[in-house]
Amino acid sequence: MSEPASPRRDLLGGAITVAAIVMFVGTGSAALSMIVSNYLAGKGGNDQTLVIALLLNVALILFGWRRHRDLTREVTERAAAEERATILASKDPLTGFLNRRSLAEEGAAMVVRADRRHKAVALMMLDLDHFKTVNDMHGHTVGDSLLRAVADEIADALPDMALAARFGGDEFACSMLFDPSNPDSVERVAERLVSRMSQPFHIEGLHLTITASVGIARSDANCPTIDALLRAADIALYAAKNAGRNRHAWFDVSMERELQERNELEGSLRAAIPRGEIVPYFDQQIDMTTGRLTGFEVLARWEHPARGLIEAEHFVPIAEETGMIADLSMTVMRGAFAAARDWHPALTLAVNVSPWQLKDAWLAQKIIKLLTETGFPPNRLEVEITESALFENMALAQSVVGSLKNQGIKLALDDFGTGYSSLAHLRALPFDRIKIDKSFVMSINQNPESAAIVNAITRLGDSLNLSITAEGIEDKATEERLRSLGCARGQGHAFGRPLSASNARRLLAERRLLAAAQAEAVDGPVTSQRLAG
Numbered sequence: 001m002s003e004p005a006s007p008r009r010d011l012l013g014g015a016i017t018v019a020a021i022v023m024f025v026g027t028g029s030a031a032l033s034m035i036v037s038n039y040l041a042g043k044g045g046n047d048q049t050l051v052i053a054l055l056l057n058v059a060l061i062l063f064g065w066r067r068h069r070d071l072t073r074e075v076t077e078r079a080a081a082e083e084r085a086t087i088l089a090s091k092d093p094l095t096g097f098l099n100r101r102s103l104a105e106e107g108a109a110m111v112v113r114a115d116r117r118h119k120a121v122a123l124m125m126l127d128l129d130h131f132k133t134v135n136d137m138h139g140h141t142v143g144d145s146l147l148r149a150v151a152d153e154i155a156d157a158l159p160d161m162a163l164a165a166r167f168g169g170d171e172f173a174c175s176m177l178f179d180p181s182n183p184d185s186v187e188r189v190a191e192r193l194v195s196r197m198s199q200p201f202h203i204e205g206l207h208l209t210i211t212a213s214v215g216i217a218r219s220d221a222n223c224p225t226i227d228a229l230l231r232a233a234d235i236a237l238y239a240a241k242n243a244g245r246n247r248h249a250w251f252d253v254s255m256e257r258e259l260q261e262r263n264e265l266e267g268s269l270r271a272a273i274p275r276g277e278i279v280p281y282f283d284q285q286i287d288m289t290t291g292r293l294t295g296f297e298v299l300a301r302w303e304h305p306a307r308g309l310i311e312a313e314h315f316v317p318i319a320e321e322t323g324m325i326a327d328l329s330m331t332v333m334r335g336a337f338a339a340a341r342d343w344h345p346a347l348t349l350a351v352n353v354s355p356w357q358l359k360d361a362w363l364a365q366k367i368i369k370l371l372t373e374t375g376f377p378p379n380r381l382e383v384e385i386t387e388s389a390l391f392e393n394m395a396l397a398q399s400v401v402g403s404l405k406n407q408g409i410k411l412a413l414d415d416f417g418t419g420y421s422s423l424a425h426l427r428a429l430p431f432d433r434i435k436i437d438k439s440f441v442m443s444i445n446q447n448p449e450s451a452a453i454v455n456a457i458t459r460l461g462d463s464l465n466l467s468i469t470a471e472g473i474e475d476k477a478t479e480e481r482l483r484s485l486g487c488a489r490g491q492g493h494a495f496g497r498p499l500s501a502s503n504a505r506r507l508l509a510e511r512r513l514l515a516a517a518q519a520e521a522v523d524g525p526v527t528s529q530r531l532a533g
Helices: 002-040 048-090 100-116 131-138 140-157 184-197 226-242 253-275 316-322 325-340 363-374 394-406 423-428 448-464 476-484 501-510 515-520 527-532
Strands: 120-129 163-168 171-178 201-203 206-208 211-218 248-250 278-287 292-304 308-311 348-353 381-386 410-416 433-436 467-470 489-491
Touching (some): 171 184, 184 211, 226 248, 226 253, 253 325, 316 325, 325 348, 325 363, 433 448, 448 467
Parallel strands (some): 381 410, 433 467
Antiparallel strands (some): 120 171, 163 171, 292 308
16 A cells, blocks of 8 residues: 555655745745845835745745655665665575576576577586584584685686575585586586585684585586576486585486486385385304304395395485484384394394484384383393484483483494594493494505504593494404404404394304203303304
8 A cells, every 4th residue: 555655745745846946936036026125225015925925935845855855765765675675585695696596597598698609508516515514513603604605615616707506505506608518617617616615614713624515417418498407417416425425426317317216216115114124134243352253233134025135325325314214223123123032142232323313302212112022131232323423412312322321221332433533422422332434444454544543443442441343344354453453343244244134043043042042052161162153
C-alpha cells in the first residue's frame, strides 16, 4: 500500500512547488515593487492582500524546496538500499565473491562469449580438506577469517576477467576462458591453487594447515552449458577427494561411470545390512616376543551375492557419508561377539568405532547392550578410536569412553601419528593402547623418518605405560625391525590373512582354544603353547 502512495506524494509536492513559483512570478514582482516604492517615499498603507500573498508565496516556495530536498534524500537512500540488496542477492557476504546463482548467470554469458571467440570455458570446483576440523578446534570466527584468506589467494591465482564464487561452507568455484589447444594455462592455475592451499595460513596468531581438492571441467568436452560444467566439475572434485585429496583432477566420462557405480553400491548396501551380508572377519594380533596369539581385530567384509567378497575400504566410506555406519557397525559387532564368546578367555577382540558413531551419546549403552545380549565378556573387548574422532566433541567422547571403561572395556588410540597427534589426547582419555598406523610400519625399512616415528611412539608408550600395536606388518623383515625397536604386538599379512568366523573357529579348534576343547583338555602349563599354535 505504501508504494503507490509515494508517487502521489511526489506529484503533490512538485505541483505545490510549481504553483508557488508561478504565484511568485505573477504577484511577487508587483507586491515587492509597491512595498519598495512606499518605503522609499515614506508612505505607509501597503496593500495587505499583496503582502499576505507575497508571504504565502515565500512560505510555499520554502515548503516546496524542503519537500524537494526530502524527496531527493529519500530517492538516494532508496537507490543505495536497492544497490545493497542487489549486491546481497548476487554476492557472498563473507568473501565478496559471486554466489551460486550469479555464477550460473555470468558463467552462462561467459560460455556464449567463448563460443563466439572460438575459446573454451574451464570451470574449477575447489573444496577445502579438513576445514571442519579448523572450525571445531578454533571456532567459526577463525574459520571465517580463514575463508577470507583463502578467497584472497584464489583471487590472486586467477587471471583477469575470471569469475570466482563461493557456494557456501568451504566450497568455491572459478571459471575462466582459455584456448582449447592450450589447456596448460588452466592446469597451472589449478596447480597454483592446490600448492598455495597446502601452505600454512597465519590467522589470528594461529598456524592453520589445510589442503584443497580441485575438480575441473571444460566446455569443449561435452559440457556445452554452465549447468553441465558445474555437474562435471563436481564429479571431478569427488574423484580428486577419493584419490587422496590435496590434488586436482580433470573430468572424464569414466568418473561419471564410477559415480554411478558408487550410487548403485550405496543402494545395494542399504539392502545388504538388514540381509546380513555385512559380516565380521578376524585379523590376528600376535605377541611378537613370544609368537603367541593374543586376539583379533574385527574387520567388516561384504559378502556380495554377485561381486563376491568386498573389503571395507570400498563401502565403509559410503556408509559414513550416508549415515548407515551405525547400523553397519552394530551388525558387525553383534556377529563378532556371538562368534567369539566361547573362545579362549585370554583372546581379546578389538573393534573400530567410526568418528560418526562417537557423536552418539548412547553409543556406550548400545555396545554394552550387545555384550549383554551375546554373552561376550566386556573385559575381552577393546574399542579403537581414531585421533580425528576426538576433535568432533571431546566432552562427549570422554562421556562415552567413561561409560565403556566402567564396564571393564579397554580403549585404544588408533592410527596414531597420522592425525593431530597430541599428548593432550592421551591425558584426556584413559587409553590402554596405542596403535601405530600401517603407513609408517610398511615403510619402516625404506624410510628413516618412518623408523624414527615408530621408535618415538614406542618410547612414548613405554614412558606412559601404554601397550603398543603395529599394524600392516607384511613380512618377516618388518617384524624383526619392529621387535628390535621394542614393539611387542603386531598384526598384518605376515601373520595370515583376515579370517571369516568359520575359518577363525577352525584355527582355534586346531589349537584347542575353544571353550568346549578346553573343557576336555588337561589344565595348566600347555595354555601358552596352544595360544602360540
